Amino acid sequence: MTKFAVTGASGALGRLVIDELAKSEAPQTVRALVRSPEKAADLAARGIEVVRGDYDAPETLAAALAGVDRLLLVSSSEVGKRAPQHAAVIEAAKAAGVELLAYTSILHADSSPMLLANEHKATEALLADYPGTVVLLRNGWYFENYFGDVAAALAHGAVAGASGEGRISAAARADYAAAAAAVLRDPPAFSTTYELAGDNAFTRAELAAEIARQSGKPVSFASMSEADFSALLVQAGLPEGFAGVVADADAAAGKGALHDDSRTLSRLTGRPTETLASAVARALAAQG
Known part of the structure; x- marks a missing residue:
């Protein structure tokens, strides 16, 4: 019986991957690695094996990965600490003899600016040089990354950004989770890289227009320089360093860094990715 494991399983993406696996796999074959097991009591209640597997506590990882055949390493959310955290998981996976390791990377990681x-x-x-099969899941942007734009648009009548006319191939977090689960269930025979992105790209101006259409309120796109957008994010409450990273990403999107038209994601999942209209509707519903 194949043993699956998912790191960061109490996070938004990890939980969705667990949900996808649970549709086809017996719950006892799915192991959820979490920093604080008490925060995943709901998963344990469903029969999922919940264990402590902390990126910052390498001593927890050996036992957490013992007996695992296929592992999804969900990239850490702690920007600036990711490389050593991921290294700890990779070393533990090697020691445990994990046959397949899938990793959630970023779209076009090898060339992304x-x-x-x-x-x-x-x-x-x-x-x-991992001794088993490696699958790089190079995820594009999540639609959920733009839910803050929807809230700002309703409050201020504008979507701000530094992406200009750059097209963004976003998809729902659930789409990426379904792809990860599909790879764990039916892995490729050899190490593989998948560039994963939404089926239909859009610009921030088109996002603003869709928010306006669905909300019935005037919403425009405020195109800004990277520096001005970073300053706006700081003003909105983001730490200066993180604001700079977000603004850098948005400016890079303006140069095509978040665009991909291969439709590899929908081929992996066997379904179309979420549309911009659907994502905006979800975001508006979340506003209440």
């Missing part, structure tokens, strides 16, 4: 891509590149380099 984004600051955010650096730690993903470092992790991919660590995986280059």
